[in-house]
Amino acid sequence: MGPYTITYFGVRGRCGAIRIMMADQGQEWKEILIDFADWMKGDLKASCVFGQLPKFEDGGLVLYQSNAILRHLGRNHDAYGKDGKEAAHIDMMCDGIEDLRLKYGKMIYQEYDTGKDPYIKDLPNHLDKFEAVMAKNKTGFLVGDKPSFADYNLFDVLLNHLVLCSSCLDTFPSLKSFVEKMSARPKIKAFLDSDAYKKLPINGNGKQ
Numbered sequence: 001m002g003p004y005t006i007t008y009f010g011v012r013g014r015c016g017a018i019r020i021m022m023a024d025q026g027q028e029w030k031e032i033l034i035d036f037a038d039w040m041k042g043d044l045k046a047s048c049v050f051g052q053l054p055k056f057e058d059g060g061l062v063l064y065q066s067n068a069i070l071r072h073l074g075r076n077h078d079a080y081g082k083d084g085k086e087a088a089h090i091d092m093m094c095d096g097i098e099d100l101r102l103k104y105g106k107m108i109y110q111e112y113d114t115g116k117d118p119y120i121k122d123l124p125n126h127l128d129k130f131e132a133v134m135a136k137n138k139t140g141f142l143v144g145d146k147p148s149f150a151d152y153n154l155f156d157v158l159l160n161h162l163v164l165c166s167s168c169l170d171t172f173p174s175l176k177s178f179v180e181k182m183s184a185r186p187k188i189k190a191f192l193d194s195d196a197y198k199k200l201p202i203n204g205n206g207k208q
């Protein structure tokens with residue numbers, strides 16, 4: 001496995017969960033941060049399979065698509081369930097988290113000024129689905145009894161939402177406990193306290 005390299009913009013964005021997962025799994029990685037002006041020249045964009053970043057390298061393996069990268073790390077680091085049933089549920093939860101991430105991104109990038117308050121008002125209707133799964137599983141994780149890539153993905157999305165609305169988990173005790181426990185994991189705590197993490201804005205347009 002590795003060496004790992006992330007090529008992305010100087011934001012947390014779609015690499016927040018990937019970085020947190022690698023940190024918690026004790027992995028080191030190289031960061032190639034792309035300036036938007038350089039990106040607009042088009043050469044790098046033309047070399048990307050889907051014309052977008054992040055790009056992830058694991059030795060000679062080159063991957064795009066943030067959720068495919070998470071799944072690859074899940075397979076590499078025993079974070080994809082104990083069997084096929086758990087893996088299927090982890091896939092399902094990751095897809096549900098992607099749905100929320102897309103809703104968040106649409107509000108942030110396309111309708112922040114008019115859409116932030118309605119988004120926050122409707123947010124409990126989405127968070128309650130993850131609260132129910134977390135509460136039912138009873139282990140402190142979404143599926144199984146240890147972190148999967150879906151947990152790192154949810155954790156990153158919830159951290160972003162706590163910046164948007166600091167009280168958004170106040171009525172969701174299982175999610176609030178999940179964020180507290182993930183934040184307290186020593187390698188995650190060290191990464192979240194690092195300048196490498198703190199220097200990056202959450203999103204590419206400065207909104208959060």
Ligand SMILES: N[C@@H](CCC(=O)N[C@@H](CSC(=S)NCCc1ccccc1)C(=O)NCC(=O)O)C(=O)O
Nearest residue numbers: 009013014051052053054064065066067105109204
């Ligand atoms: N399905 C893909 C989506 C990748 C993606 O949206 N990448 C964005 C960046 S990630 C993101 S959250 N995009 C939202 C807006 C944004 C644009 C540019 C930079 C940063 C953020 C990108 O490469 N934009 C540049 C372009 O398309 O030419 C994935 O999950 O990796």
